[in-house]
Each structure stands twice: as C-alpha cells, then as structure tokens.
Amino acid sequence: MGHTAFVIGSAVVLPPEVESATDAVRSGRITEDEGERLGVRSVHAGTEPAPVLAAAAARTAAAEAGVLPDRVRHLTHAHTYYQGHDFWSPAHFIAHEAGFEACVPVSVGQMCNGGAAALSICVDRLRAAPPGASAPGGPDLAVATTADAFGGSGFDRWAGDYDTVYGDGATCVILSPQADATTGPALRLLALDSRARPQFEAMYREGDAFGSTPHQLRAAVDVKATKRAFFQRSGGTDEFREAAVKTIGELVGGVVESAGVGITDVAATMLPRLSPKVLDLMYSEAIDPRLRPTLHCERETTGHLGAGDFLANLDHLRRTDLLADGQYALVVGGGGGFTWSAALVQKLGPTVPRP
Template sequence: MRWDNVYVAGLGAYLPKQVQTAEEAVAAGRYDAEEAQANGIRAVRVAGPDEPGPVMAAAAGRQAVDRAGLPADRYGMVLHACVGHQGQDFWTPVNYVQNEAVGGTGLTLEVRQGSNGGLAAVELAASHLAARSTPQAALVTTGDAFRMPYFDRWGTDSQQVYGDGAGAVVLSNRGGFARLRSTASYSDSSLEPIYRGTTGWTDGPFHDGKPVDLRSRKSDYLLQEEGAYDRVIQQMTKNASQVLDEALADADMKLADARFFVHANIAETIAQFSFYSLLGVDPETTVYDWGRNFGHMGAGDQLIGINHVAEARDPRPGDLLVTMGVGVGFMWTVAVLEFCETPAW
C-alpha cells in the first residue's frame, strides 16, 4: 500500500534498567552454552515487579506523545500490541495505556499478532488516519515482560532469547519528521500449526504449572512428516520475499536505496540466513549489533529499533528506512519510512 498523507510525528521506547547477560544465564544453568554461542544474543533487560508490559508501554507512549507535541484531543486511535501476559487476566491493557499515555476517547484495540504485532498495528493505524479528512493522530505501543515461572526467557523457545521492553510511535495525517511511504502485509495461515503444536487444547493459561514450551510445539509439528522442515523454510522465504518486494515497489525504491533496515533481534544464525543471505540485506544498514544487547522484545523490536535509529544513527532528510516483521500465525509486514528532517529531540 502506498501512503501519501501518513507521517511519523513521535517515537518512544522504555527499557528496564536491570540487565542479565547470556554469560550469567549460562553460569546459572538457565541457558545452554552452545546455544548462547550460536544465537549471539549478549544480554537482555529484565523488568521489575512494577514494570509489566502495559506500564512500560505507557511510559514509551508518553515519550512518543511528548515528542509529537500534538493536542490530546487529536488522538483518534490507540493500538497496543503484545505477545505475552500483560499483568492481569480478563483485562484490556490498551485502555490502561490510553489513559496513562494520552487520554481521550479514541478507538482502542489490542493487537495480538505475535512478533509482528507492532508493525501490523502501524498498518492498521495508517489505514485509519488515511481515511480521515480531519487532523488526527494515532498512538501505537508495544510492551512485554517475560517472567518465570510462566515463561522462561532463556529456554522457552529455540533460537530465541526474550528481553523486556516497550516501544511507541505516533502517526499523524498532518505531518511529522518522517513520512510513511508504504506498507505491505501477507498472511499464511497454513503455517499456523507450527506454534500451536500437536498436544491438543488447554482449559486456561499455565494449566500444568510449567513454563510455556514452544520448542516442543515446533519440533512436534515439523517432525510429523519427512521434509516438513525444508518445506516450511521454503514457504517462509517465499512469503518474506513477496511482502518485501511489494513494499519496495510501492515506495518506488530498491533495497539498496535504504540507509537503514530494522529487523527483529533474533538469533544470529537466523539473521544471517533469512535477512542477509536470502533477502540480500546489508548487515551494515541494520541495528542488529545494538539489538543483541536487548534480545527479542516481543512485538516491539521494530518500533524500539526505529527509535534507536532516530536517537543514535543520525538520520538525515531523504534517508530511507525499511523495517520488517514476522509473527506466528504467520504474518509478515514491511514498512518503508522516509526521513523528512532530523527529529528536533
């Protein structure tokens, strides 16, 4: 989708102060030494007891709203994307984020699209703003804290280490320091069983008192038939290439034109294979080396990474940024931004 009147007006991030390194996790027996070497994630941030996902998201949202400098009554939409438990059952965390970050009476929605939630929410917000003739803004936040005993950040998933943190972006249909040039999304629900597994349904979360086991779910599915692993990899590669090509075409650019490329803080082996080898992303354009100090922050890697670019990578007018997400389900989203000016903040 090509966008003509959607802009980035503000960005924000919240990263807890407590740091836990991979080396410390290995020494404590929580993380396999060989996995640590292969995955390449150096450390994660660990949220405190008073820092569940929505609290961190609200903090990131306040920063983005303050930087945007737009009136509170202009916010016609607040979206909150998340992956894990949000601090309370049977509750709507997005309304907490709205109340704490910006207020108002705009439409609120929670987005649950795994690690692609942040970018999926950006595309939803862009659609909402583009359809409005009056000046409006939308706040998108992400926030996740991965806690034992429900979730083991070092062991629940293979080739993935989960860190705590939150990101936020304010979109506006009346201007900002960057323009959203295009977005593209693609879903492939035939891959949905990979993270559901084969063990059947449960009556509620944490039903057996053990941490979520995503490793077994994936291996059980992929070992059901010979060649399933290769087939899934080929399918995912095709889908990723398709959505990236669509977003680049709608933005009237080539991948080599991008000064920045922001992807998830995943295992180094996956980054090398999926992004640098197959898609042709130049590692020098990414923020991956920085991201290895934070791990995979649920739905927020892309928004937090874009905030890092704005704060620390000296974006200049005309610079293009491509960001890509993929979430279980499976869904891919790519967004292209063009910096119009260096953010004053």
C-alpha cells in the same frame, strides 16, 4: 499497498534491571554454545507490568513530540505475552494512563508481528478519517504501542524457545497524516505491507490439545516442544524455510516498488532482533543481494522484544545517525502464525528549530 503517513514521535522504554548471557550460562539456563549462538550480550528483565511500560512509552513519545493528548483519536496496542490481568483490556489502561481520553483503544494479537500490525491499523484509521477531521491543535493522530514482560515462572526468556532470548520492554510510535512541525526527526512512511502463511500456525500448538484456562497444559510456555513436534510431523524445516524466503522476498520487493524507491537507494535494512541462526533461516536468503550490505540488527543489548521489534527499529532510525536526513530505510519483521511485514521509510529532519 502504498501509504503516506508520518511518524512524528516515538519511544522505547526498557526496565533498568538487566540479565546477561554470561549469567544465564552460569546458572545453567542455557549452555555456553547456546549463549554464543544468540548474538546477545544482555537483555532487560524488569518487575513492572508490561502495560505500565507501554503507558510510559506513550507519555514519553507524546511529550517529546509536543503532542496534545486530545489529538490522539486511535490507539492500537500489541503484545505476545501476559499483560497482568486475566480478563481485561490493556489498550484502555494504556490510553487512560497516557492521558489519551479522546481515543478509541484496540488491542491486537499477532504474535511478534504485532507491532507492525498495530502500525498498519493506525495508518488505515488515519486514511479512513473524513476529510478535514481534526482535533484541537492539529489533525487527528494515531498511536501504536507494544509491551511484553517475560518474567515469572510462566516463561523462561533464555531457554523457552530455540535460538531466541526474549527481553522486556515497551515501544510507541505516534502517527500523523501530515508532516507536523517537530523539533526532532520524523519518518515519512512511504509503504507498508504484510503477507501471511497461516498453514504454519500449528508451529506454536503442535501436539497439544486445546486448554480451557491459561497454563492448563504446561506450567510454563515451551515453544521448543511445539516446534519440535511440528517439524517432526512435517519432515523438517525445509518447507517452512522455502515458504518464508519466497514470501519475504516478494513482500520486500513489493514494498520497495510501491514506495517508488530504487533498491539501491535503501541505506539501511532493519531486521528483527533475532539470533543469526533464526535470521539465516528466514531472512538472509530472502533479502535482495543488493540490500545485504545495509542489513542491521539491534539485538545485542535488548534481545527479542516480543511484539516490539518493528516499532523499536523505527525509533532507532529516528534517534540515531544510521540514516541521514532524506535517506531511505526498510524495516522488516514477522511473527508466529506466520505473518511478515515490511515498511519503507524516509528520514526527515526537524521542521522547527530547537528552543
């Protein structure tokens, strides 16, 4: 499905504390071979709760974009892991802490595809707004946030999953139905779509009974255990790999076609912040060969940001020189369940001069 919306602001907030792969090897959390396969030099590992980081990202994005808080009418927050309270709405906390008191907050759970899911919901909310709907100062805006913090004893960020290290951090993007006057770069969202293969949801629960309270079955999350049980039952990774490659290939091709952009016009293709081995399992073969020279992965100093990779990659496209004004990029991501998403964006320069 084609979309037209504009990312007029964004932010990534990472805690200052850092853990290195070298330290993880020295402490025995991972082997030296595992550390080399990750393709990660370090990750951020802080002490602040995830929603606090998300609220900071939302405030930063709004301030940099010059957005009046009352213009934000929708906020969708995504996460993969614990948000600090057992029975609570982190989206409402983020909205309140960011000053978005006129918005309707929603939390969404779609594992590591959550950022893309939050983005899609925001786009749909903007498109569904009645003609002429606007808040003081301009059209209604929508905000998508993510935040995850993998500290504590319940999740081993280095060893809890195969070939993946999880870094703490929060992301935010601000969406407008029109190209607002901005002092910084914007992204025109030309197409956004998702595809799912729900038969693979068992990869994250295989062999475990349903529990009635958190951590009833295990003191810490052990993704390796459920994946190992799933692939033992299914006879290996071939079925999943074939389904992933087919689905991602169709998804990316459909998004490019929907955007009306030639495949050779894509200057950068942003992949999720996963290890080379995981990218090879799902993404590398699925990507059109003409796009392979454009592949880009920003994992080295952040690791995998849980639900945040997709939005962090949009922020990277806005803030860096990877794209020149007018150029196009693909952002591709996915998450357990399984769901994959792709977006086609065009970078736009500032529409008002910087003061």
